[in-house]
Each structure stands twice: as structure tokens, then as C-alpha cells.
Amino acid sequence: MPVTLKDVAAAAGYSVTTTSRALGGYDDVNEQTRERIITVARELGYQPNMLARQLQAQRAETIGLVIPQAAHQPDDDFFSLLMKGISYVASQHQFDLLISSQLTPQDELRAYQRIAGGRRVDGVIVARTMHDDPRIAYLQRNNYPFVVSGRSAPDEPDDFPFVDADSESGIRQVVAHFIDYGHEHIGFISSPPELAYTPYRLAGYQHALADADLPYREDYVAHGDMQQESGQKAAADLLARHPQMTAIVASNDAMAIGAMAAVQAAGKQVGVDMALGGFDDIPLARHITPDLTTVRQPIYRIGELVAEMLIQIINGEPPEQTGILLEPKLIIRASSGQPLAI
Amino acid sequence: MPVTLKDVAAAAGYSVTTTSRALGGYDDVNEQTRERIITVARELGYQPNMLARQLQAQRAETIGLVIPQAAHQPDDDFFSLLMKGISYVASQHQFDLLISSQLTPQDELRAYQRIAGGRRVDGVIVARTMHDDPRIAYLQRNNYPFVVSGRSAPDEPDDFPFVDADSESGIRQVVAHFIDYGHEHIGFISSPPELAYTPYRLAGYQHALADADLPYREDYVAHGDMQQESGQKAAADLLARHPQMTAIVASNDAMAIGAMAAVQAAGKQVGVDMALGGFDDIPLARHITPDLTTVRQPIYRIGELVAEMLIQIINGEPPEQTGILLEPKLIIRASSGQPLAI
């Protein structure tokens, strides 16, 4: 049986109240009394029951994050990085992080209801936003503190705090870079339509083409699920259908790396016969051979920022800037190859 | 203000007790009453307060993991993988995962006291065990359920549940593989002495040498802190002091990858002038060029196993096998180079 405040009080010969205040550092308790109580508490190995304390304080000193099925892959880097950024900042503010892994989107919403509605956490972080995201609707409706890593789709309101990298600008930069290198037949591996950033990334592709007066061809766009394997499949498909294609940009690095395999399987060489670009700049991007041209999204930093904002909101100090859009940075590497001779 | 059971009871015209049982699915409540209460609860958007429930049940349905400072590096793969394995299994058993990031070893112990002693979690996972690990001592002394990812040092008792890869065998396999390829001057980049597995890995190196009647030279051993950079420094040091060295084995992949840089900086070529081996088989190991010979430790799987064991213990069904030692598997890749001509 655990040692409770009552036990300490009894052993020290004081009331629970005095014991609580002595341990709590209140100055309206006799010095001798305090010392005695502290000594007894130590001897008994007293540890306050955090659940009871949180219930009484109506505050958990904890923030929550629900991990979707899609992030369970051992080689998914995005959530790992985001979580590290979050937990680092949380620890600086003496907050813990409650992780709830869920296997289906429905479970995901229920998990938010359980941990936010159930007061297990003082606020939550929502990542991987979708079209008409029910989680955001739920949190807003109930006035629960939350910050979004990502943002809403272009045709939806974004009246909530968020931190995101500018997807449109990012993809636009990569595509423009390839156009600059003389490519005219550039394929795009898009993200799933239900993800909120998909229209932004696709728009980045379209705008870069338009800027250069190149036609947008719908059949140059393939779709993947953000996993490596799907990138391979999508690239194989594009290559088979369009032999004239000389460059492919993928919505994230994982799919771009999958595309590498497809290019090689097709007997072409990345960086020579085919330029390849991604999005994220995961650690692997600079270690793979050839290393991958991509646009850097500071995921760890985004984790830090969302946690920082969330804790401010929880503490009743709402941040001035509620929507932060970070400009991603083009990182040119070997997968770009050389400018095409014209 | 959140909706409580009391609110639902009042709105439905029943007592809190009946309301609780109606919602809890007890069969000693009138069907009509139940329906009425459920309807009201739904209308009001009632969400049970998990803290109150946990306090009453004396159970949090949550397991805890403390992340040490050393794992905060964005490119540390070990804890990310371990955590994914843990959270996956936890979710299958309807458990959540409480993460507490801590910046110093002292804070780390305090964090375990807070979350385990404070009953925020029903049990904890201890990773990255050290010599005379104070966390294990604390948990054992207080009879808190815990499972260790790793194990105790060779000269210490291991009377607790753990899952670990056999470090001695793993390093032994890599070194033996290089000896088999004809190498006689093999360096070793060791882990920090305070880590519990350090003696095992060093022993693996020594035994492999002894098996082949090769001398063990203390000056062939350098030390790193498991980070990439330290591997680079250690390898540079070994190369400078021992030009005759033709192979280096590092205690983990990160340091081996750091060593790659040092070898190249010294004007030598990995897999040609110098064989290199690691330990872990992190995702990067097979993507880097040249890809890295290593010994595979199934980190994600270890996470699953420790979580599985912990939840069994929490549920009062102690597993039969309390110490699991997994045999790591040698993965030969390009960094091994070719067998030396003799």
C-alpha cells in the first residue's frame, strides 16, 4: 500500500492539512513542525498521488498527442521528430506528454475525446490534419486548448492556432528548380486527397509550371500514401506511361526515396537520366545515395513551436501570433543531376 | 465548465448512483431509465473525468517511459523505434503511454518517482540501463511493476523482467566475420563505461579475438558516447595511432557511420582499405553508401515485447519467461569489403 498524506500526518502527529501545507512550502507553518513533517515524509518515502492532486487542481500538467495508424511504420520519421520537439519543450515547462496510439480514424477522435474531454491532459496537439477534420471541430466546439501542426485545407477556415510549413511554396521551389535546370516533363507524386495540405502541394506544382508557361497535365500526376512503397509504385507508373519524363517531384521524401528504386529498376540513373525531388528533408535524405534534393521542413522545430504555443494557451497567455507559416528551404543535392543541355 | 455525472443525473432526474450504473452498463437498472440517461448524457456531451475514475479505481491504464537527455537528438533512432513498439502494443491493450522527457540523470530518477510513485502510471519501462541503476533499485524497493529494455551489467543481479539483445554475441559475430575475412588489426569503438551493456560488447570483441588466437590490445579500443560525432573522433584517433588497422567495429551504428566519415577524411575508402561494422541495424544503415555491415537488434520488436510483458505484470499475470535474450543477426553489407588476399 502506498504512503498517503494521511499516513505522514498520523506518523508526524499533525493533521492532514498542516502536513499538506508543510510539504507544500507554505510559510504559515512553524519551522520545527515543517522539519518534523518533512523528515517523517522522507522516512516513509512519501510520494504525492498525482491523480488526486490533478483532480483537485483541475489540471494535469500534461499535453496530449494522438498518433495515427499511418505513423506506426517503424521508418516513419515525421511523428518521431515532431514528438521529440514537443516533448523537449514540454519538459522545459514541467509538462509531461501523453501519447495515445490509435489504429483507425474513428478511434483517433475517440482518443481525443477521452484524453481532452476526460481531463487527462490540459491541451492537445493535432497533427496530420484532414479535410473537415472532425478532431478540430470537436476541440473547438468544446473549447479545449489545442494547437495544430499543419493547417486547414485552402477552402476551410483556419481560425485556430497552428504551425505549418508553406507547402505551396515548398513544392513550387523544387519544381521551379527543375524547370530552371531545363526540365519540361516533370511528374508529381501527390499526397492522398483527404490530407489538408494536398491542395497546397498540388498548387505549388501547378503554379511553378504556370510561371514557366509549361502546361499542366493531369496525367503527369500520380498518387501515393506517403509511404516509401507507394512512391515506388507511383513512379514506376509514371515512367511506364511517360518515357519522355525527365524529372519527378514527390510530396514527401519517403515517396521520393521509393521513386529512386523505381527509377533504378527502370534501368535509369537518378541524377543522370532522371531528376528527383522530395519534401521534408528527413535525416535519411542526406545520407542516401544519391542524396536527395528536397525542401526542408523543420519538423523538430515545428514540434517545439506547437508545444510552446499550446502551453502558453493552457497558461492563459494566448500567443500573439496564432498562425505561423514557415518558409521551407530548397536543398539542392545530387538527385537533381546537372542542368540539361539545350 | 465540463459536464459531470451530477449534471447528467440532475438533467435526467435520477441520482448520481443510478446514472453511473446506467452508463456503466450494469444490469440492475431499468431499461427505460438507462435509455433516458444515455440520451441525456449524449445530449449534454458528457465525458467521464478520467482522473476521477482513475483515482477511484486506483489504476491509470497507462504505462510510463522516461526519455533521457541522450535521446533528444533529432537523429537518435533508438528511442523512437522503441517507443513505437511500446505504444503500438499499449494501444492494443487500451493503455496509453506517458512520456516524460528529462534533461539530467537526477531528473530522470525523479521523473520515475513522480509518475510511478505518484500513481500516474501503472508501470514503467526502463531503458538504457546503467551500472547500479538507481531507477531499478527504486522500482524494486517500492514494488512497482516495471520491465527493462536492456539488462544489468554482468556483475550485477538481474532479478527483474527484461528484454535485451545479446550484446556479447552480436559484437562477437561482427568481429569474427572480419577475422574470417583475414583482418588481424581490428579496432573497437566502445560505449561509455556507465552503460550496462558496455562490458558485454567489449567482451564480445575480446572473445572473438581470443577464439582466433589474436592478441587483445587495449590501445585498439577507443571510446565514444554513442553519437555519430564521437564515432568520427574515435575512429580518427585509432587511424592516426595505428596505420596498420584494417577494420573497425563500433558499439552502435551511429558511431560506425561517424567512423565512415573519419576513414574517408583519412583518404581511405570504406569497404576497400577499411572494413567497418556497427550494431543495431538502424534504418539508415542500409541506405547509407557504402551500406553498413552490422548486427541486427530488433528494437521495434523489443519495444513490443517489453510492453507486452509489462501489461501482463500489471494485470497480475506475470509472464513465465522473465528474462528474454534475443540473438542478434549479422547483416553483411558493402562496408565489409572483400576478404583480404593472404
Add this chain to the structure above:
DNA sequence: TTGTATGCGTTATCAC
């Protein structure tokens, strides 16, 4: 300076 009483929201006990 210390103690009594009350409440946080829930479930369990035991009457009615």
C-alpha cells in the same frame, strides 16, 4: 500556527 470541514468526479457499499 493548526485543525475542521468540504469538494474535486467517480465508483462501490449497502440500505430501502
Add this chain to the structure above:
DNA sequence: GTGATAACGCATACAA
């Protein structure tokens, strides 16, 4: 079937 009461462990008005 239903409800009053107590309990989980802690903190805080309020009294003394």
C-alpha cells in the same frame, strides 16, 4: 431498481 453515503488522496476556505 434506486438512492444516500462513503471512499479514492489531495488541497483549500474557514474557524479556532
